[in-house]
Amino acid sequence: MAPLVLRTVAETAAWVDSLRRSGRRLALVPTMGFLHEGHVSLMREGRRRADVVAASIFVNPTQFGPKEDLSRYPRDLEGDLAKCASAGVEAVFAPVPAEVYPPGYQTYVDVEQVSQGLCGARRPGHFRGVATVVTKLLCLFKPQLALFGEKDYQQLQVIRALERDLNLGVEIIGMPTVREADGLAMSSRNAYLSPEDRQRALALSRGLAAAQALCRSGTRETPALVAAVRRELEAAGLREDYVELVDATSLTPLPAVSPGQTARLLVAAFVGSTRLIDNQPIGG
Template sequence: MAPLVLRTVAETVAWAESIRRSGRRLALVPTMGYLHEGHVSLMREGRRRADVVAASIFVNPTQFGPKEDLSRYPRDLEGDLAKCASAGVEAVFAPVPAEVYPPGYQTYVDVEQVSQGLCGARRPGHFRGVATVVTKLLCIFKPQLALFGEKDYQQLQVIRALERDLNLGVEIIGMPTVREPDGLAMSSRNAYLSPEDRQRALALSRGLAAAQALYRSGTRETSALVGAARRELEAAGLREDYVELVDATSLTPLPAIGPGQTARMLVAAFAGTTRLIDNQPIGG
């Protein structure tokens, strides 16, 4: 059954309120559309954990920099709605930008610490836009839970922080990265890749695997673990944006992984002109 398509904040608030009044548990999956199996897995998990699943499909302009790909970001609303239907989504909020940011809009959300470094340093203002739109969506829907993929790991930590700090009362659930059979993390931006760049992009997951293998062999120093991942990027001819080993919660850089400590390695690199990210837990 095709999901109900909601175009305005007012009708979305009314729909979500009707779900809550009926005593049903609501899960929300925020997306920018051009859905892939990673998004669909979040929706299916939402169905498992709640009575009703809603999604948003909104290419959020406030999280794109002036030289980024807002105008060409891939869009396919018809295909997205079919995927939502297959996952049991009951309603989709698909607004135009002016509905989310009407004339006179002036309020933004800044999550200060976990948004520093990594993608936050390379994409100024990005997490301000993410935090703002997610806060708005959580306030509009007031779901009991919201699901996000771990592929955008820094984003997930930003969202966890804003929910906690603003006392929004929503359970934030992070789900493991969904990968192609060859290991490439699923991403809407993979559509930009040429066949050659698509093959070269596998160096991101290979680099993470190399670092994990080195850790399992007994290495704990960040310089060696990062070096293992970096060599894979260099061998494939990718242009590194960053390779960092950080604390899995605070995202602060680590000189080494201590006993029982869970770290996260995050990588970003360009395959051709396409910037891709990936990450993996290490240690713990």
């Protein structure tokens, strides 16, 4: 069955009120659309954990910088709705930007610490936009749980922090990155890649796997683990944005992976003009 498409805040609030009166448990999957199997896996997991799943499809302008790809970000609402239907989503919030940020809008959410460094340093204002739109969605839908992919790992930590700090009462669930058969992390921006660049992009996941193998063999110092990723990026001719080993929760840089510790190794690189990110747990 096709999901109900909600275009305004008012009709979404009315739908949510009706759902709450029925006592059913709601899972929310916020997205920017151009859905792939990673998004669909979140929706299926939401169905497993809740009675009803809702999704949002909204290319959020406040998380794009002035020279980023807002205008050309891939969009396919008809295809997205079909994927939502296949995953059992009951309602999709698909507003225009003016519905989310009407004239006179002036309130933003800034998560100060985990938004620093990594993508936060390279994309000023990005996480302010992410935190604002996610807060608005959580307040509008009032779900019992919301699901996000671990591919956007810093984003996930930002969302966990805002939910905790603002006492929103929503269980934030992070789900493992969904990958293509060859290891490439699924991303809507993969659509930008030429066939040649698509093969070169595998350097991100290969580099992370090489670092994991090195750590398992006993090398736990950050410079050596980071160098393993950089070798793969350089061999594929990719331009590094960052490669960093950080604490899995606070995202503070680590000099090494301590025994028994599970850290996170994150990478961002440009494949041609397309910026891709990936990450893996390491250690433990």
